[in-house]
Every structure is written in structure tokens, then in C-alpha cells.
Amino acid sequence: TWIASPQTLDSAVAIDNAEAGRTAARHLAERRHPRVACVSADTPWERARREGFLSSAAALGLELAADIVQPEVQHMNDGRMAFLRLLATNTIFDAVFCTSDLLAAAAVSEAHNRDLQVPQDLAVLGFSDDGSAVQWVxxxxxxxxxxxxxxxxxxxxxxxxxxxxxxxxxxxxxxVVFDARLST
Structure with a gap:
């Protein structure tokens, strides 16, 4: 399961989603991305990742340029809408943590549509490593x-x-397993 809580009905194998968010913030800080953004969906596990990221980013002295929570993310278009909302904030950021690889895929796609090079212009970090992450160029x-x-x-x-x-x-x-590839 993605999350274990007191509401878990029985036994569970889970991850610490907040720690995943903290790991994302540490990675972006290590890569010297001072202005970060976060794009997440409104689920319990993605909220935990988001909260971990935001708290760690603040503790590390990273500037939070924008924080977008997309009410529902089921399809690539939902991810695109979230990234467009991020761009509409008109803030400057050099990295974005997306709390799912679907959101990250949409961010990469929309960045390319706007002639932004990943990672030169914008670093993108996702979550899930479902196998599709290695297939992108x-x-x-x-x-x-x-x-x-x-x-x-x-x-x-x-x-x-x-x-x-x-x-x-x-x-x-x-x-959590961390796989640093070329998008950051």
C-alpha cells in the first residue's frame, strides 16, 4: 500500500510518503535548484509527500515559488492542467517536484511544448517509478x-x-527507492 495509518483495516506494507517528499527536496537542494515548485494530487499519500517536500524545502532554505494541488489526477490531461496552473502563477522556478510520475510526465510534455529544456531550463522529479520513467528520452x-x-x-x-x-x-x-536519472 502507499500509506499505512491507524485507519488501515489490517496488516500493511507501506512507505513513508513524507520521507519521500523530504528526499525529493534534499535532492533538488543538492542539485542547486534554489527556486522550487510542487505539483500534487489531492490524495492522502500525495498530501503526505507534498507536506514532507514543503517542510524539508523550507528547512533547506529553498524558495517555494508555487504549490499546486490538483483536485483529481486520473489522466495525462489532468496533469497538464495542473502544470498549466503552475505556469499561470507567473512565478520563476527552476525545479518542480511532482508527487506522481503522471504529473511529472505531463510537466515534461508541457515544458517541451513551451521550448523549455529538461533539465537545463527546468528540473522535473516524480514519484512512482512504475517503469514508464525510464522510457522517456x-x-x-x-x-x-x-x-x-x-x-x-x-x-x-x-x-x-x-x-x-x-x-x-x-x-x-x-x-523509498530513489533513481536519479537525467531530468534533474
Whole structure:
């Protein structure tokens, strides 16, 4: 699962989404991008990534140029609308953290439509690393989850539960995987 909380009905394998956001901010700071923006969807896990990013960016002294929350992101066009909202703020930024790779793909696409070069003019960082990130010409820098490991751990939780070794409410937290490619 993307998020484990007290509302989780049973056992879960999850990641710390806020830490993913903090990792994104640290990476952009290390790459010397002083003016950043954040584009996110309005889901619990993306809110956690956004909050982690915003708090870490502030602590690192990065200037937050804009913070866009798109109410719903299901398709590429939703991501494009979010990036267009970001551009409409008329603020200057040199990097954007997108809380999903769909949002990041839309940002890269719209940047290219406006003759902005990624990463020379605009660094773009996403989240999910669902496999599509490596297929783009420049390769999207992204954070994600090792899906095979997540499945293995979830299966082990279930087996342990069936064997009586663990009860309900067990949470196994995984580290976020960071893959720096050419978009930052």
C-alpha cells in the first residue's frame, strides 16, 4: 500500500510518503535548484509527500515559488492542467517536484511544448517509478517502491498471520527507492 495509518483495516506494507517528499527536496537542494515548485494530487499519500517536500524545502532554505494541488489526477490531461496552473502563477522556478510520475510526465510534455529544456531550463522529479520513467528520452528522476519487495513482504505478513506468528494490525515500513536519472 502507499500509506499505512491507524485507519488501515489490517496488516500493511507501506512507505513513508513524507520521507519521500523530504528526499525529493534534499535532492533538488543538492542539485542547486534554489527556486522550487510542487505539483500534487489531492490524495492522502500525495498530501503526505507534498507536506514532507514543503517542510524539508523550507528547512533547506529553498524558495517555494508555487504549490499546486490538483483536485483529481486520473489522466495525462489532468496533469497538464495542473502544470498549466503552475505556469499561470507567473512565478520563476527552476525545479518542480511532482508527487506522481503522471504529473511529472505531463510537466515534461508541457515544458517541451513551451521550448523549455529538461533539465537545463527546468528540473522535473516524480514519484512512482512504475517503469514508464525510464522510457522517456531523458529518463525521469523519480522515487518509488520496489514492487517485488513489497509483494514479498506482503506475502510474508500474510503467511506469518496464517501461521499465527503475527496478529492483525502489523505494519511493515519500506524504504523509498530513489533513481536519479537525467531530468534533474
Amino acid at each position: 531523458q529518463g525521469l528522476t523519480t522515487l518509488g517502491v520496489d514492487a517485488a519487495e513489497l509483494g514479498r513482504r506482503a506475502g510474508q505478513l500474510l503467511l506469518d498471520r496464517l501461521d499465527g506468528e503475527r496478529g492483525a494490525g502489523q505494519h511493515d515500513m519500506m524504504d
